[in-house]
Amino acid sequence: MVASCVEHSCRPGCGACCIAPSISSPIPGMPSGKPAGVRCAQLTADNRCRIFGQAARPAVCARLAPTPEMCGAGADEALERLSRWELLTRPEIPERWHHGKRTVCRAPAL
Ligand code: SF4
Numbered sequence: 408m409v410a411s412c413v414e415h416s417c418r419p420g421c422g423a424c425c426i427a428p429s430i431s432s433p434i435p436g437m438p439s440g441k442p443a444g445v446r447c448a449q450l451t452a453d454n455r456c457r458i459f460g461q462a463a464r465p466a467v468c469a470r471l472a473p474t475p476e477m478c479g480a481g482a483d484e485a486l487e488r489l490s491r492w493e494l495l496t497r498p499e500i501p502e503r504w505h506h507g508k509r510t511v512c513r514a515p516a517l
Protein backbone atom coordinates (compact mmCIF):
# COMPACT_ATOMS: atom_id res chain seq x y z
CA MET A 408 0.00 0.00 0.00
CA VAL A 409 1.33 3.42 -0.90
CA ALA A 410 0.59 6.09 1.68
CA SER A 411 -0.41 9.41 0.31
CA CYS A 412 -0.60 12.78 2.00
CA VAL A 413 -3.80 14.63 1.20
CA GLU A 414 -3.85 18.26 2.26
CA HIS A 415 -7.08 19.38 3.84
CA SER A 416 -8.68 22.44 2.24
CA CYS A 417 -10.85 25.21 3.61
CA ARG A 418 -14.52 24.76 2.72
CA PRO A 419 -15.70 27.83 0.79
CA GLY A 420 -18.56 29.66 2.50
CA CYS A 421 -18.01 27.99 5.90
CA GLY A 422 -16.67 30.80 8.11
CA ALA A 423 -16.86 28.80 11.36
CA CYS A 424 -13.33 29.79 12.43
CA CYS A 425 -14.27 33.45 11.86
CA ILE A 426 -17.17 33.16 14.34
CA ALA A 427 -16.48 30.65 17.14
CA PRO A 428 -12.99 31.59 18.41
CA SER A 429 -11.97 34.81 20.09
CA ILE A 430 -9.21 36.83 18.41
CA SER A 431 -7.17 39.15 20.61
CA SER A 432 -5.43 41.16 17.89
CA PRO A 433 -7.09 44.15 16.19
CA ILE A 434 -9.24 43.55 13.13
CA PRO A 435 -10.49 46.38 10.90
CA GLY A 436 -13.85 47.32 12.42
CA MET A 437 -12.99 45.50 15.68
CA PRO A 438 -10.03 47.39 17.19
CA SER A 439 -10.05 45.32 20.40
CA GLY A 440 -10.29 42.02 18.59
CA LYS A 441 -13.22 39.66 18.41
CA PRO A 442 -15.09 37.94 21.25
CA ALA A 443 -15.83 34.23 20.93
CA GLY A 444 -19.07 33.44 19.17
CA VAL A 445 -19.29 36.80 17.40
CA ARG A 446 -19.04 37.12 13.62
CA CYS A 447 -15.87 38.89 12.53
CA ALA A 448 -16.61 42.33 11.10
CA GLN A 449 -14.69 41.27 7.99
CA LEU A 450 -16.77 38.16 7.35
CA THR A 451 -19.07 38.73 4.39
CA ALA A 452 -22.69 37.61 4.28
CA ASP A 453 -21.61 34.58 2.25
CA ASN A 454 -18.93 33.74 4.85
CA ARG A 455 -15.77 34.84 3.08
CA CYS A 456 -12.95 37.01 4.39
CA ARG A 457 -13.24 40.55 3.04
CA ILE A 458 -9.53 41.27 3.74
CA PHE A 459 -8.02 37.95 2.66
CA GLY A 460 -4.43 38.48 1.54
CA GLN A 461 -4.26 42.02 2.93
CA ALA A 462 -1.82 43.24 5.58
CA ALA A 463 -4.70 44.19 7.89
CA ARG A 464 -5.78 40.58 8.24
CA PRO A 465 -4.65 39.30 11.66
CA ALA A 466 -1.59 37.06 11.57
CA VAL A 467 -3.49 34.43 13.55
CA CYS A 468 -5.96 34.11 10.66
CA ALA A 469 -3.16 33.61 8.14
CA ARG A 470 -1.54 30.98 10.38
CA LEU A 471 -4.68 28.94 11.01
CA ALA A 472 -4.57 25.86 8.81
CA PRO A 473 -7.69 23.83 8.07
CA THR A 474 -7.65 20.30 9.45
CA PRO A 475 -10.24 17.52 9.39
CA GLU A 476 -10.36 17.63 13.21
CA MET A 477 -11.26 21.32 13.24
CA CYS A 478 -13.36 21.66 10.12
CA GLY A 479 -15.48 18.53 10.49
CA ALA A 480 -17.94 17.53 7.80
CA GLY A 481 -19.73 20.86 7.55
CA ALA A 482 -19.99 24.38 8.94
CA ASP A 483 -22.30 23.35 11.80
CA GLU A 484 -19.88 20.66 12.95
CA ALA A 485 -16.92 23.06 12.69
CA LEU A 486 -18.81 25.67 14.72
CA GLU A 487 -19.66 23.12 17.39
CA ARG A 488 -16.07 21.85 17.62
CA LEU A 489 -14.46 25.28 17.64
CA SER A 490 -16.94 26.58 20.23
CA ARG A 491 -16.17 23.62 22.46
CA TRP A 492 -12.40 24.10 22.08
CA GLU A 493 -12.79 27.78 22.86
CA LEU A 494 -14.57 26.96 26.11
CA LEU A 495 -12.04 24.29 27.06
CA THR A 496 -9.09 26.63 26.56
CA ARG A 497 -10.57 29.66 28.31
CA PRO A 498 -8.17 30.65 31.10
CA GLU A 499 -11.01 31.18 33.57
CA ILE A 500 -12.05 27.51 33.39
CA PRO A 501 -10.47 26.18 36.58
CA GLU A 502 -8.37 23.09 36.86
CA ARG A 503 -9.34 20.55 39.48
CA TRP A 504 -8.11 17.33 40.94
CA HIS A 505 -10.11 14.21 40.20
CA HIS A 506 -9.11 10.77 41.45
CA GLY A 507 -5.56 11.99 41.96
CA LYS A 508 -5.26 13.49 38.48
CA ARG A 509 -5.32 17.15 37.57
CA THR A 510 -8.04 17.75 35.01
CA VAL A 511 -9.75 20.70 33.42
CA CYS A 512 -13.38 21.08 34.35
CA ARG A 513 -15.61 19.92 31.56
CA ALA A 514 -17.17 22.68 29.55
CA PRO A 515 -20.95 22.74 29.60
CA ALA A 516 -22.68 21.09 26.66
CA LEU A 517 -23.38 23.55 23.90
S1 SF4 B 1 -13.54 25.96 9.97
FE1 SF4 B 1 -12.24 25.02 8.40
S2 SF4 B 1 -13.52 24.89 6.59
FE2 SF4 B 1 -14.49 26.33 7.99
S3 SF4 B 1 -13.74 28.36 7.34
FE3 SF4 B 1 -12.38 27.61 8.98
S4 SF4 B 1 -10.70 26.58 7.93
FE4 SF4 B 1 -12.37 26.80 6.46
Ligand code: SF4
Nearest residue numbers: 425447449450456468
Ligand atom coordinates in the same frame (compact mmCIF):
# COMPACT_ATOMS: atom_id res chain seq x y z
S1 SF4 C 1 -10.11 38.72 9.40
FE1 SF4 C 1 -10.93 37.37 7.81
S2 SF4 C 1 -10.03 35.36 8.27
FE2 SF4 C 1 -9.78 36.61 10.09
S3 SF4 C 1 -11.58 36.15 11.37
FE3 SF4 C 1 -12.07 37.96 10.13
S4 SF4 C 1 -13.10 37.16 8.32
FE4 SF4 C 1 -12.03 35.46 9.29
